[in-house]
Amino acid sequence: MxxxxxxxxxxxxxxxxxxxxxxxxxxxxxxxxxxxxxxxxxxxxxxxxxxxxxxxxxxxxxxxxxxxxxxxxxxxxxxxxxxxxxxxxxxxxxxxxxxxxxxxxxxxxxxxxxxxxxxxxxxxxxxxxxxxxxxxxxxxxxxxxxxxxxxxxxxxxxxxxxxxxQVTAPMPLEALYSIMQMHKNNKAHVLNGIMLRTDYFILVTKPYFTPVKEIKPAALSDDVLAFCSLVLSYAKSLDGKPLKPDESPKLRTPFMPRNDFVTLYNQVESKLKGIPLLPLFEKLACYKVSAGKLALDKKFCTGTAKAPVPNKEFAGLTFKNTASKSPDATLTVKAWIEGIAAKKDLLTAFDKTIDGSIGGLGSKTEKMYQGTRNVPLFEFRDLKDITTSGIEKFMIQVDTAVQDLHKKYKVAPK
Known part of the structure; x- marks a missing residue:
């Protein structure tokens, strides 16, 4: 904005x-x-x-x-x-x-x-x-x-x-990752939001997988990195700053999945080769960017950046909506990530205690433009403001951008 x-x-x-x-x-x-x-x-x-x-x-x-x-x-x-x-x-x-x-x-x-x-x-x-x-x-x-x-x-x-x-459109995860990269590098794009409040977005890159022995970082594709970026961003956004009453986690990053995280996981599950999700994200949480470089996040891990040892802090982070009495209004990161692996997205249930935005469309995906491949829907938030006189031009730019991304990423990465 x-x-x-x-x-x-x-x-x-x-x-x-x-x-x-x-x-x-x-x-x-x-x-x-x-x-x-x-x-x-x-x-x-x-x-x-x-x-x-x-x-x-x-x-x-x-x-x-x-x-x-x-x-x-x-x-x-x-x-x-x-x-x-x-x-x-x-x-x-x-x-x-x-x-x-x-x-x-x-x-x-x-x-x-x-x-x-x-x-x-x-x-x-x-x-x-x-x-x-x-x-x-x-x-x-x-x-x-x-x-x-x-x-x-x-x-x-x-x-x-x-x-x-705010724009909602179907987007393959690898195309989303290209926008995430622009966001991290402060590059302009009609679907790249610029947040005026604290931005908790984390761009997961291949070096984050250094301690993950089950998969070689060089073999990682951008769709996997996008999925990991979303999960890690939502989880670590809780670090040091609990949610306010009725504050949706969607307010903490400019990228919000309208499909549940199980649907996103299904897009990349085969590429993660059966790696248990919670231990994977505990290792990814070991890193933070400091002075432009990847460094050990000592709150969540001991050891060194090359050989980090996760503690239990990450798993204990908690989504909590104190304005709701629903049993779904309290959710640990551990329960959420283990739930994704078990094909149940508890964060979607949590967000229903607020307004049901995150994952609100469940598993209902859409096909890509001029294609047959089914991809998730995302809401792109915190976009550059426009005036009434610029609405038509903005709509043309958005439509064109979605078409271009769908053409560029027509074939899923292997």
């Missing part, structure tokens, strides 16, 4: 906020997203544009009724493959605007994403609802209607309203 300085406090609040919990427990009441998969399993693409600047308020609205507005259509603003909806934060009676572009219907390479983007932007410019101060809007089926637009103000043109994009 990149934003003008005067917008920074607003953006940090919106980005870092976890979803506020209802006063009653709704563990199974998970939000239905429109990011995928497509009905026929062909390559789709979904986009969400969240605005930290386009806001609604209804003082006195309860947290329950505020949360009920999430994903609900604002003032009947919708068209083919797009909706203008409300998004929630941490405060009752306050909402932000969010465009949703339907990844269950929009297909990669059809031009439908750009068409929907243009239509949504044109509609907002024509509507210009805040031209009159304190304009009120109706949010579909919400008990607190009407809601007042508190931002922008009449001096702000619709064309200049900022939006923070």
């Amino acid at each position: 990149h934003i003008l300085p005067y917008m920074l406090p607003v953006l940090l609040t919106a980005s870092a906020a976890s979803i506020a919990r209802s006063t009653t427990e709704h563990v199974d009441d998970i939000m239905v997203y429109l990011d995928g998969p497509t009905a026929d399993g062909s390559a789709g693409i979904g986009v969400e544009l969240e605005s930290p600047f386009f806001k609604f308020a209804h003082p006195g609205c309860s947290m329950d009724d505020t949360n009920a507005a999430k994903k609900a259509v604002v003032d009947k603003r919708q068209g083919k493959n797009w909706l203008l909806t409300a998004d929630t934060g941490v405060d009752p009676g306050k909402l932000n605007a969010e465009f949703i572009f339907d990844g269950q219907k929009i297909k990669v390479g059809t031009g439908e994403l750009a068409k929907a983007g243009k239509a949504a932007a044109d509609d907002l410019v024509k509507w210009y609802p805040w031209q009159k101060p304190q304009t009120e809007v109706q949010i579909a089926n919400n008990k607190c209607n009407p809601w007042k637009i508190t931002s922008p103000t009449s001096k702000d043109k619709p064309e200049t309203v900022p939006w923070d994009p």
Whole structure:
């Protein structure tokens, strides 16, 4: 995300906020997203544009009724493959605007994403609802209607309203790894997010496998490295900083799998040659980057960088959602990783105590663009912000980027 300085406090609040919990427990009441998969399993693409600047308020609205507005259509603003909806934060009676572009219907390479983007932007410019101060809007089926637009103000043109994009698309793991490499090296790419809060992403490279005797580092392919990067990043993000109440681990890296980790593991299991997963990741956790070089992470291992000896600290790291009373709201890294090997993703169950984003699509994958290979879906988060006038261009860039990656990585690595 990149934003003008005067917008920074607003953006940090919106980005870092976890979803506020209802006063009653709704563990199974998970939000239905429109990011995928497509009905026929062909390559789709979904986009969400969240605005930290386009806001609604209804003082006195309860947290329950505020949360009920999430994903609900604002003032009947919708068209083919797009909706203008409300998004929630941490405060009752306050909402932000969010465009949703339907990844269950929009297909990669059809031009439908750009068409929907243009239509949504044109509609907002024509509507210009805040031209009159304190304009009120109706949010579909919400008990607190009407809601007042508190931002922008009449001096702000619709064309200049900022939006923070998130993109969901099918992506082979080795293509994902290429974006991960760009992320690590601070290289620009339309699907490479730049985090303003702490970035816990870890790029696992071949030297991490030095103590893993069952496989030669030179034989490792990028899909395996991508899988290991995801697991290690989510696990070590817990080191020294527990999750806040209702904070999803998705907020700690810019790459979020919409399929469960078992589905990801199935893509690379044969290449890991039966290596037990927990001992493997305990060894990978022995390393950290210090002054640009790989060094021994003494919190998780003794010995030397060439011959590390894992302790039990890594396995004991814990995902914990103190806002939930569900038995799934506490999960050790040990239980999670052993569960993946046993074909059960407990992190997906954990995230359902929050909003069900991580792994929310289960095992439902999509085919690659112009191909038959089934690959996982990922949400690319914390992408560079855009304005309303740039929505159509952004959609073209995203669609083209997905096509290019699918063409480049058409054949799975051996």
